[in-house]
Amino acid sequence: QVQLVESGGGLVQAGGSLRLSCAASGSIFSINTMGWYRQAPGKQRELVATISGGSTNYADSVKGRFTISTDNGKNTVFLQMNSLKPEDTAVYYCNAEMGIIKMNYWGKGTLVTVSS
DSSP states (O other): OEEEEEEOOEEEETTOOEEEEEEEEESOOOEEEEEEEEEOTTSOOEEEEEEETTEEEEOTTTTTTEEEEEOTTSSEEEEEEOSOOGGGOEEEEEEEEETTTTEEEEOOOEEEEEEO
């Protein structure tokens, strides 16, 4: 009943920027945490950034370059990506944890390709 849809991926040159968006729809209530994960070919999916209760956490590899934020209603999450590197190339997935029982929802992903 909850859907997450990512957008904003694309092809950029190293040093460039992209802004990813994730819109949640359906029975939205009690969002505990929203975050971004990524998966490169042949790699495990890894955490990029999360936001919860106004606090943010980032993977060391993106700290200082990426910024996660939400709208006031907490039904949209953004990832501003600056100073992109080729190693940032991956499919980026949106995640939301909701409710007392902490249900997790995932988007289908958006591809980010950084060329050198």
